[in-house]
Amino acid sequence: xxxxxxxxxxxxxxxxxxxxxxxxxxLAPGPVETDPRTMLSLAQPQIHHRTPEARAIVQEARDRLRxxxxxxxxxxxxxxxxxxxxxxxxxxxxxxxxxxxxxxxAGKFGERWGEMARAFGYVVSSVKKPWGESLDPxxxxxxxxxxxxxxxxxxxxxxxxxxxxxxxxxxxxxxNPELLIIVDAVTSYGVAELRPEEWDLDxxxxxxxxxxxxxxxxxxxxxxxxxxxxxGGHTHRYYFDARKELASQQKGETAQTPxxxxxxxxxxxxxxxxxxxxxxxWAEKARLNAALLAxxxxxxCRPFASRPSPAVAALVPPEGISGKQVAGALASLGARAAAxxxxxxxxxxxxxxxxxxxxxxALGAAGLLEDALVSLGAAVTRGAAVxxxxxxxxx
Ligand SMILES: *Cc1c(COP(=O)(O)O)cnc(C)c1O
Numbered sequence: 001x002x003x004x005x006x007x008x009x010x011x012x013x014x015x016x017x018x019x020x021x022x023x024x025x026x027l028a029p030g031p032v033e034t035d036p037r038t039m040l041s042l043a044q045p046q047i048h049h050r051t052p053e054a055r056a057i058v059q060e061a062r063d064r065l066r067x068x069x070x071x072x073x074x075x076x077x078x079x080x081x082x083x084x085x086x087x088x089x090x091x092x093x094x095x096x097x098x099x100x101x102x103x104x105x106a107g108k109f110g111e112r113w114g115e116m117a118r119a120f121g122y123v124v125s126s127v128k129k130p131w132g133e134s135l136d137p138x139x140x141x142x143x144x145x146x147x148x149x150x151x152x153x154x155x156x157x158x159x160x161x162x163x164x165x166x167x168x169x170x171x172x173x174x175x176n177p178e179l180l181i182i183v184d185a186v187t188s189y190g191v192a193e194l195r196p197e198e199w200d201l202d203x204x205x206x207x208x209x210x211x212x213x214x215x216x217x218x219x220x221x222x223x224x225x226x227x228x229x230x231x232g233g234h235t236h237r238y239y240f241d242a243r244k245e246l247a248s249q250q251k252g253e254t255a256q257t258p259x260x261x262x263x264x265x266x267x268x269x270x271x272x273x274x275x276x277x278x279x280x281x282w283a284e285k286a287r288l289n290a291a292l293l294a295x296x297x298x299x300x301c302r303p304f305a306s307r308p309s310p311a312v313a314a315l316v317p318p319e320g321i322s323g324k325q326v327a328g329a330l331a332s333l334g335a336r337a338a339a340x341x342x343x344x345x346x347x348x349x350x351x352x353x354x355x356x357x358x359x360x361x362a363l364g365a366a367g368l369l370e371d372a373l374v375s376l377g378a379a380v381t382r383g384a385a386v387x388x389x390x391x392x393x394x395x
Contacts, residue, residue, distance in 0.1 A: 093242025160314025
């Protein structure tokens with residue numbers, strides 16, 4: 001296949017005949033590619049949610065999700081919503097209206113939790129770092145005095161940065177032992193080292209369409225025993241009511257009609273992730289991501305984040321090429337990646353191995369990236385990206 005075959009066309013598929021034979025790939029940081037068995041598990045006769053069969057499904061899913069968190073003593077709520085709804089459930093369930101909260105952010109998702117907190121009338125203070133940087137534990141801790149809660153994003157998917165959550169939580173609780181730490185772990189759960197008990201976190205949030213690699217539509221709210229004892233929160237809540245949900249879910253039910261088919265699909269989507277110890281899973285995910293970063297560097301890109309998250313390789317393209325162009329060239333090869341998020345849409349592009357992928361898929365992604373950059377006229381040494389990725393994977 002010569003580089004000539006891979007010129008991006010105006011459509012999302014290449015116009016050359018070979019393009020029709022490429023298979024579509026989901027390399028975006030969510031939603032991600034899903035185990036075909038998980039998709040098939042959705043094709044079952046509809047069951048009713050107030051039945052012993054449904055209760056067994058909900059309890060099994062809750063057990064599996066807790067195992068993937070590595071915190072068996074915690075509670076979990078499965079919400080029929082995206083991850084944002086899970087975050088809203090935690091926030092409203094734990095923080096009374098008008099209370100002061102600290103939002104620590106260095107990118108889009110962190111900023112969103114500030115927007116949400118303002119929308120519900122909390123008194124919001126912020127600690128910010130520029131996009132691509134990681135939060136400084138001492139700086140965050142210094143602002144935690146008098147705060148009811150700290151809202152923080154562990155893996156900032158918009159920049160590809162991972163914050164040192166363990167150090168931040170330790171420093172913050174030293175300053176304010178009463179603080180509730182509410183963590184957006186949407187793209188660190190099941191990917192990055194995350195030790196909720198050891199780090200004394202209170203609430204951890206994720207969703208079905210990131211590392212769990214299921215279809216979108218479920219949000220997860222994990223609650224520490226301390227968080228459970230402090231449930232109460234905002235009076236203006238209804239659907240996203242953590243206390244009401246917990247009472248139902250402890251019995252294997254949900255307060256309203258759940259997406260029971262999606263909940264049932266969690267048993268196959270989590271199977272591969274739970275088949276190895278968590279530290280083995282985290283190490284392999286980190287290796288896949290490091291392979292993509294190395295492939296990008298071999299092609300003249302550089303990492304956007306100073307402390308990369310294993311959930312997503314965020315790369316600055318070579319001079320004269322925009323992140324949007326790289327994402328477009330990948331789309332021409334059938335691969336859905338992501339550019340940056342506003343206002344940084346042109347400054348970077350993002351590729352993720354969070355989905356139903358293994359190390360050999362990472363080699364394929366390195367090859368795709370090489371062809372995409374060749375099609376955009378970048379000066380690259382043929383084979384460099386795959387070769388660098390392979391050496392990272394085999395190290
Ligand atoms: C995807 C994502 C979210 C948003 O999740 P939704 O499921 O779209 O509501 C929140 N935080 C981070 C870090 C994410 O990557």
